[in-house]
Amino acid sequence: MHVLRLALPTVAVAVVVACGPAREPDAALALTGDVARGQAQYQMVCARCHGANGFGMLQTPALAYTVSSHDDRTVVSAMIRGRGGMGAQDVTDQQAADILAWLRATWPTPEAAKTPPVATPPP
Numbered sequence: 381m382h383v384l385r386l387a388l389p390t391v392a393v394a395v396v397v398a399c400g401p402a403r404e405p406d407a408a409l410a411l412t413g414d415v416a417r418g419q420a421q422y423q424m425v426c427a428r429c430h431g432a433n434g435f436g437m438l439q440t441p442a443l444a445y446t447v448s449s450h451d452d453r454t455v456v457s458a459m460i461r462g463r464g465g466m467g468a469q470d471v472t473d474q475q476a477a478d479i480l481a482w483l484r485a486t487w488p489t490p491e492a493a494k495t496p497p498v499a500t501p502p503p
């Protein structure tokens with residue numbers, strides 16, 4: 381029993397240290413995103429799951445159609461905290477703001493998905 385009493389808090393502390401505190405979207409939301417940088421970031425970080433043209437694949441949502449139905453906070457939160465089956469992505473607050481700006485410019489409505497963006501080749 382004594383061992384358990386010591387072990388549980390230790391494990392809890394270890395988990396918090398390993399994962400860090402969950403990031404809040406506010407910092408990224410306060411930044412001005414750059415559409416061109418966001419496009420490059422999207423292709424590097426998001427396209428392998430959501431597709432270069434935003435059509436998704438297998439279980440991954442087609443952002444081209446769905447992203448306009450989510451508010452900015454939801455989209456940024458998905459990137460920096462993860463969402464359901466999607467883990468948190470390795471993006472800075474500025475990169476998250478840039479990607480958000482590009483998503484908004486590219487797919488403002490579900491209809492915009494009918495004219496897919498030109499994919500930039502990976503650098």
Ligand code: HEC
Binds near residue numbers: 443
């Ligand atoms: C490893 C694969 C993967 C990567 C990389 C990834 N996602 Fe996702 N994403 C998913 C999956 C799977 C879901 C569905 C999660 C769920 O609802 O369970 C999702 C859901 C989302 C949603 C919610 C969409 C909806 O219609 O509900 C948004 C917004 C999103 N991702 C944005 C991004 C952005 C922006 C990036 C790049 C920074 C990114 N994702 C990178 C796999 C990924």
